[in-house]
Amino acid sequence: ASTMRCVRWDLPLLAAAVLTACTPSAATADDAPALSRSLSFHASFDAGTDADFARGDRGILHAVGEARKNPRPGLGSHVRWAKDGGRFGGCLRFEKKIGPIQYFQGDENIAWKDGDFSGTLSFWLSLDPERDLLPGFCDPIQMTDKTWNDACLFVEFNKDKPRRFRMGVFSDLKTWNPTNRDWDSIPEKERPFVDGGTNLFAKGRWTHVAMTFDGYNRAGGDATTALYIDGELRGVRRAPQKFTWNPTRSALMLGLSYIGGYDEIAVFDRALTPAEVRTLFELPGGARALHPR
Numbered sequence: 001a002s003t004m005r006c007v008r009w010d011l012p013l014l015a016a017a018v019l020t021a022c023t024p025s026a027a028t029a030d031d032a033p034a035l036s037r038s039l040s041f042h043a044s045f046d047a048g049t050d051a052d053f054a055r056g057d058r059g060i061l062h063a064v065g066e067a068r069k070n071p072r073p074g075l076g077s078h079v080r081w082a083k084d085g086g087r088f089g090g091c092l093r094f095e096k097k098i099g100p101i102q103y104f105q106g107d108e109n110i111a112w113k114d115g116d117f118s119g120t121l122s123f124w125l126s127l128d129p130e131r132d133l134l135p136g137f138c139d140p141i142q143m144t145d146k147t148w149n150d151a152c153l154f155v156e157f158n159k160d161k162p163r164r165f166r167m168g169v170f171s172d173l174k175t176w177n178p179t180n181r182d183w184d185s186i187p188e189k190e191r192p193f194v195d196g197g198t199n200l201f202a203k204g205r206w207t208h209v210a211m212t213f214d215g216y217n218r219a220g221g222d223a224t225t226a227l228y229i230d231g232e233l234r235g236v237r238r239a240p241q242k243f244t245w246n247p248t249r250s251a252l253m254l255g256l257s258y259i260g261g262y263d264e265i266a267v268f269d270r271a272l273t274p275a276e277v278r279t280l281f282e283l284p285g286g287a288r289a290l291h292p293r
Contacts, residue, residue, distance in 0.1 A: 052288065055109055095259065231277055
């Protein structure tokens with residue numbers, strides 16, 4: 001495993017990159033060092049499959065099943081790395097629905113805390129959901145140490161036609177579903193989703209997805225979780241959130257039942273502001289400009 005831990009920033013270059021990318025109302029030069037200091041993980045897939053920058057482990061792994069036992073480095077047979085065709089260069093291409101779990105380790109890459117856990121997930125997708133995805137649910141990303149309905153933040157394409165894109169904000173299972181009700185018996189309005197809508201993605205076009213979360217595991221009061229598409233806010237959920245994790249088991253699981261292009265995964269250790277999300281969306285070369293030097 002490799003790590004990168006640095007404390008010096010090339011601020012003039014970074015500020016120039018941010019200002020070039022953003023409208024005056026979206027960001028200022030002050031955003032550059034703030035974003036850079038908050039970046040904890042970035043995989044551009046431009047030169048390969050491992051992360052370009054990480055506070056924790058940089059290597060991509062795959063394993064059979066959500067338990068992720070006996071992990072192996074690299075890509076599973078259902079994914080390939082493409083050296084071009086991505087948002088800025090290379091990318092991942094998920095080509096089959098069924099395959100091992102593809103993931104990056106979360107420990108240190110995700111700044112989990114037992115109290116006041118906050119952060120941002122950012123990535124790009126390219127697909128036509130109606131034509132590319134096979135029947136059933138599809139989760140492009142899950143952030144958890146267990147499974148989708150237990151202390152997990154994720155996005156999904158639901159199984160309906162047309163496909164709706166939603167963000168799932170699932171606290172500890174015993175917190176949001178204390179009586180362990182069967183999923184099919186839970187009314188839709190009680191399920192912890194944020195609906196992003198339909199017709200957000202298209203073949204041959206890259207779409208930016210960002211999720212910000214603030215105040216998880218905080219004693220008292222609501223946490224805030226927001227979904228952004230192409231820099232625009234699509235929905236917010238405000239509710240207490242308890243994410244009880246074993247951080248050494250936490251992971252960013254990618255492309256569950258997904259078929260399409262996948263690129264530019266970035267993780268930040270705090271909830272970015274709406275202006276900062278817009279800045280991230282508009283960076284001309286992606287999050288590489290934010291790497292600490």
